[in-house]
Amino acid sequence: MGCRDARACDAWHLLARLFFKQRAHLPTVGAELDLSPAQIHVLRTLEPARPMPMGRLAERLACDASNITGLVDRLESRGFVRRRPSSSDRRVKVLEITASGARARAMLMERMAPPAVFERLSVREQQMLVEMLGRLLD
Amino acid sequence: MGCRDARACDAWHLLARLFFKQRAHLPTVGAELDLSPAQIHVLRTLEPARPMPMGRLAERLACDASNITGLVDRLESRGFVRRRPSSSDRRVKVLEITASGARARAMLMERMAPPAVFERLSVREQQMLVEMLGRLLD
DNA sequence: TATTGTTATACTCTATAACTATA
């Protein structure tokens, strides 16, 4: 009845639980800037000084490319994000976060990672967690 | 421009990235059983032999209680979940996963935690990850 | 008077398919 790899299933389950637990703060945090949860994830994914084609953003958010158009439309109209033509392929539009968007992003990230949660781990453990999550993402 | 607690922000960011990466498989996995991503998370949250009031499920999924009604309606009509009256409070309805639901759950969990991902960590590291995530969830 | 679950409503997200402009 269980999974073949019980530890992997446990890990995924706990990971999802922690994500939902933190996600509970998204509506409150987003309300201050009038940003929906999905828009917050766009800002989170668009790291400053790391432009990203729209298609790649769709991959990272695990959604269809057609969703990105509308999400970016509203963020762009509010000055948080910019569309740039790609220099190598004229079909591609590259997304950049603006200075204003980067400020909003930093504020959002900070609210989403309340020290009260992650301080339950020692500094050494926090480093290990970050390193392990990074390896799972490769 | 960064967060006050950079490590906590990194951890939250990586956590969200990993969640989205795994979530990319949800539509494919769910399609086999005709389950939406949200319905999959209901089944994942409802661990076998651990009945849960509807309100508590709403908390765990970080959504409004009114959403749970519809989600559970469809899962119940397909025999994956049961509503039971609470013995102590007649306002409360307790949710149980059925035998059929538990089989679907095990299949989903296995597909969502492909060994190819978690095998990038040693057994010792997997144990530590599970232990740390558990502590973050307390 | 407060709480649990439900209903009705409106809004957003989401995938699908068809379209354009490039490649």
Place this chain on the structure above:
DNA sequence: TATAGTTATAGAGTATAACAATA
């Protein structure tokens, strides 16, 4: 012929507010 982004559409999720039953 294939790909990146857009548009139109319909379906599902979501929060809000009002409601019934119970505490």
